[in-house]
Amino acid sequence: DADVTQTPRNRITKTGKRIMLECSQTKGHDRMYWYRQDPGLGLRLIYYSFDVKDINKGEISDGYSVSRQAQAKFSLSLESAIPNQTALYFCATSVSGGTDTQYFGPGTRLTVL
Amino acid sequence: GNSVTQMEGPVTLSEEAFLTINCTYTATGYPSLFWYVQYPGEGLQLLLKATKADDKGSNKGFEATYRKETTSFHLEKGSVQVSDSAVYFCALSVLTGNQFYFGTGTSLTVIP
Numbered sequence: 001d002a003d004v005t006q007t008p009r010n011r012i013t014k015t016g017k018r019i020m021l022e023c024s025q026t027k028g029h030d031r032m033y034w035y036r037q038d039p040g041l042g043l044r045l046i047y048y049s050f051d052v053k054d055i056n057k058g059e060i061s062d063g064y065s066v067s068r069q070a071q072a073k074f075s076l077s078l079e080s081a082i083p084n085q086t087a088l089y090f091c092a093t094s095v096s097g098g099t100d101t102q103y104f105g106p107g108t109r110l111t112v113l
Numbered sequence: 114g115n116s117v118t119q120m121e122g123p124v125t126l127s128e129e130a131f132l133t134i135n136c137t138y139t140a141t142g143y144p145s146l147f148w149y150v151q152y153p154g155e156g157l158q159l160l161l162k163a164t165k166a167d168d169k170g171s172n173k174g175f176e177a178t179y180r181k182e183t184t185s186f187h188l189e190k191g192s193v194q195v196s197d198s199a200v201y202f203c204a205l206s207v208l209t210g211n212q213f214y215f216g217t218g219t220s221l222t223v224i225p
Contacts, residue, residue: 004156033213042202042217043157058212090156092213101147102206102213104156 003027004105006091012111019078021108023091029103030096032074034058034066037088037107046089049074050096081112115140119203119216126193126223134188134219136177136203144205146170146179146186151200151218160188160201193223 004025013019023032030051035043045058047066055066063085067075078085091105120135138144145164149157161170166181177188186203203216 040217043213043215045212048212092157100206101159101162104149104158106156 004091004093004103006089006105006108008108009106010109012113013081014113015082017081017112019081019110021076021089021091021110023074023076023105025072025091025093025103025105027093027103028071029093030071031094032068033092033094033102034064034074034076035090035092036060036085037090043090046076078110078112081110083112086110086112115144115205115207115212115214117203117205117214117216119201120219121217123220123222126221128195128223128225129192130223132188132190132193132197132221134201134203134221136186136188136216138184138186138203138205140184140205140207142207144207146177147204147206147213148175148177148186148188149202149204149215151202153199157202193221195223195225197221198223 007022033048034046037043044060046064049055049068052068065077089108092102094102116139118137147162148160150160151157161172163170163179169178175190177186200218200220202218204213206213
């Protein structure tokens, strides 16, 4: 079984709809992250969480919100989706402290029409 | 600030050719440096890392040396295979906040 899972893997939705992307991990890591990947722009950080009560905005948080329901679960919401939020979204985890490796989920491909 | 600049692609090589993908960085403090690989349809996987100057990370025939004097972490492989076709990302992490900063990615295609 994968250590970091994301659901759904693919989603097509319409402008204005509310969308939730979910991430679960069995690695026991404290820290979780949401990134989006766009062609030619690499990965950009949306939100990150160091534990259940600690959530921080990343580089591109506008239009997104998150919820850390438990140590193992971190959800990303688009309250009112717009076409320029069409992208590949990745969840990642890492251990607390230091500059250790981040472990990525398989990604969710979101298309907003 | 913190940033990573990597060689633009796409890169196309014949099997058994030598590979170099350039990566330079700007960082406050003392970063750790990483190369991640993304195979088609998959998430990013750690390929190798180096945590201090002059360290060499290596894995699966790939190598990269942390060069503080030139702020570089170039990825090399002596003989690429078709199975190495993927997108490669250079990244750095600084102690403050454990945030990662990624380059834009370099697409590699290896042809038989």
